[in-house]
Amino acid sequence: QIQLEESGGGLVHPGGSLTLSCAVSFKMDLYAIGWFRQAPGKQREEVSCTSSNSGETYYADSARGRFIVSRDNAKRMVYLRMTSLRPEDTAVYYCATDLQDYPRDSGSWCGNEYSGQGTQVTVSS
Numbered sequence: 001q002i003q004l005e006e007s008g009g010g011l012v013h014p015g016g017s018l019t020l021s022c023a024v025s026f027k028m029d030l031y032a033i034g035w036f037r038q039a040p041g042k043q044r045e046e047v048s049c050t051s052s053n054s055g056e057t058y059y060a061d062s063a064r065g066r067f068i069v070s071r072d073n074a075k076r077m078v079y080l081r082m083t084s085l086r087p088e089d090t091a092v093y094y095c096a097t098d099l100q101d102y103p104r105d106s107g108s109w110c111g112n113e114y115s116g117q118g119t120q121v122t123v124s125s
Helices: none
Strands: 004-007 010-012 018-024 033-038 045-050 057-059 067-072 077-082 091-097 119-123
Touching: 004 091, 018 033, 018 091, 018 119, 033 067, 033 077, 045 067, 045 077, 057 067, 077 091
Parallel strands: 010 119
Antiparallel strands: 004 018, 018 077, 033 045, 033 091, 045 057, 067 077, 091 119
């Protein structure tokens, strides 16, 4: 069964930091795993992706330079370290995969067929 579970969200002041964690139920060595977010009234958007095959990472323009994605295949964990947080980063964050790992037109390697319940990140003073 494909399960992903996010944790680590919370309320943070602008300029603050958070690290999100994603625990997966499957052997993830061959798959790209990504982080997506959805703000109220907006479509889900990809934030970052870690490719196992290429060893490379993808960041949306909004995340580049502030967020870092990492993975630990042995622990079946994916992380998103977020720094210099802004109010516009407020959203529910999801980790997701489509159990594949190949380059997409977007420049990422990730799909989002399977995702968890999400973790809320609120950036507010």
